[in-house]
Amino acid sequence: MKAWQFSEYGNHKDVLHWVDRDNPTPSSEGAIVRTSAVSLNFPDLLVTQGLYQVKSPLPAVPGVEGVGIVTETGEDSKFRVGDKVVGFCHGGGTLADYFEVSNSSAWHAPKHVPDPTLAALSVTYGTSYFGLVHRADLRPGETLLILGAAGGVGLAAIQLGKMLGAKVIAAAGSQEKIDVCVRQGADHTVNYKTQDLVDEVRRLTDGKGANVIYDPVGGDIFEQTKRCIAWDGRIIIVGFAGGSIPRIECNRMLLKNCAVIGLAWGQYIERDPQKVNSVQSHLYNLLEIGAINPVIYKTLSFERVHSGFDLLENRGFYGKIVVTR
Numbered sequence: 414m415k416a417w418q419f420s421e422y423g424n425h426k427d428v429l430h431w432v433d434r435d436n437p438t439p440s441s442e443g444a445i446v447r448t449s450a451v452s453l454n455f456p457d458l459l460v461t462q463g464l465y466q467v468k469s470p471l472p473a474v475p476g477v478e479g480v481g482i483v484t485e486t487g488e489d490s491k492f493r494v495g496d497k498v499v500g501f502c503h504g505g506g507t508l509a510d511y512f513e514v515s516n517s518s519a520w521h522a523p524k525h526v527p528d529p530t531l532a533a534l535s536v537t538y539g540t541s542y543f544g545l546v547h548r549a550d551l552r553p554g555e556t557l558l559i560l561g562a563a564g565g566v567g568l569a570a571i572q573l574g575k576m577l578g579a580k581v582i583a584a585a586g587s588q589e590k591i592d593v594c595v596r597q598g599a600d601h602t603v604n605y606k607t608q609d610l611v612d613e614v615r616r617l618t619d620g621k622g623a624n625v626i627y628d629p630v631g632g633d634i635f636e637q638t639k640r641c642i643a644w645d646g647r648i649i650i651v652g653f654a655g656g657s658i659p660r661i662e663c664n665r666m667l668l669k670n671c672a673v674i675g676l677a678w679g680q681y682i683e684r685d686p687q688k689v690n691s692v693q694s695h696l697y698n699l700l701e702i703g704a705i706n707p708v709i710y711k712t713l714s715f716e717r718v719h720s721g722f723d724l725l726e727n728r729g730f731y732g733k734i735v736v737t738r
């Protein structure tokens with residue numbers, strides 16, 4: 414088969430090549446999927462650079478989620494040949510003609526939903542659903558501040574936050590991204606490149622701050638983010654797209670009676686696959702009734718993976734980038 418493969422760590426431009434590679438063979442609980450669509454994720458860049466927490470033996474293939482048709486199964490697989498499935502591969506592997514999924518990290522896909530939409534859903538909406546519902550316990554009427562709100566998990570959080578009855582403040586770094594957040598239902602926006610995040614959030618919340626802060630960015634902006642939390646609030650730590658891991662003072666947590674809560678969606682698959690299955694089914698129902706709808710910035714052919722990675726690297730997109738076979 415053909416695959417996007419890297420044999421050493423580095424920038425995708427230098428190390429990622431479209432090469433011949435042996436087809437995967439299924440383990441007893443595994444199934445082999447012929448790829449039709451793969452969404453690119455921020456961690457793909459990290460996987461290729463050897464900076465992600467999960468490392469596969471080299472030579473390796475990036476791509477953590479994908480859609481396709483099952484062509485072969487192990488004897489204990491829950492799938493049958495011909496099933497359409499969505500799969501999550503924590504260490505990578507989906508940017509290839511075929512990839513392997515396991516029983517706990519793949520789901521039967523609704524047939525009527527286009528493959529790019531299915532490819533764009535699991536990581537972003539799974540993460541944001543677990544973050545807002547299971548970690549933050551977001552309640553109707555609460556104020557939700559979302560950082561990096563036009564990114565993959567950010568837009569998912571806007572749609573889910575509105576569905577859960579929250580007042581959503583979307584914070585992003587350009588006017589184009591702010592406009593997307595408004596179109597996706599944000600009640601208020603802050604451009605943190607041109608406006609003071611703390612002043613704006615205080616103004617929008619009558620000085621109280623946000624009840625829940627959903628933060629996939631971290632980095633330098635966190636110095637402002639942590640000053641936006643309300644009394645009894647919850648800050649959900651989702652990721653560090655800003656590049657550095659921030660700190661928070663315990664006295665601030667005490668005085669605000671607030672919680673700083675970590676979120677690791679990928680680990681739920683290993684530790685609580687039943688819960689992930691039920692959220693995944695719920696997300697497909699929400700998709701069907703139109704309560705959520707992944708925003709796809711661009712669909713590229715598989716051969717143009719480098720262009721997609723360039724967009725990821727340069728922050729020049731919103732929502733999701735999907736490559737199709």
Ligand SMILES: NC(=O)c1ccc[n+]([C@@H]2O[C@H](COP(=O)([O-])OP(=O)(O)OC[C@H]3O[C@@H](n4cnc5c(N)ncnc54)[C@H](OP(=O)(O)O)[C@@H]3O)[C@@H](O)[C@H]2O)c1
Pocket residue numbers: 454455456536537540561562563564565566567584585586587590629630632650651652653654655656676677678679725728730731732
């Ligand atoms: N904890 C989990 O279970 C989990 C699951 C999925 C993803 N994540 C993590 O969450 C983070 C966001 O994921 P995503 O899929 O939403 O990524 P994304 O689509 O690339 O969005 C990230 C957003 O972060 C902002 N940003 C700020 N500084 C940035 C920088 N230096 N480089 C790139 N973006 C920067 C950008 O918005 P502006 O340009 O508007 O600032 C961008 O839209 C990543 O770190 C990812 O690894 C965690």
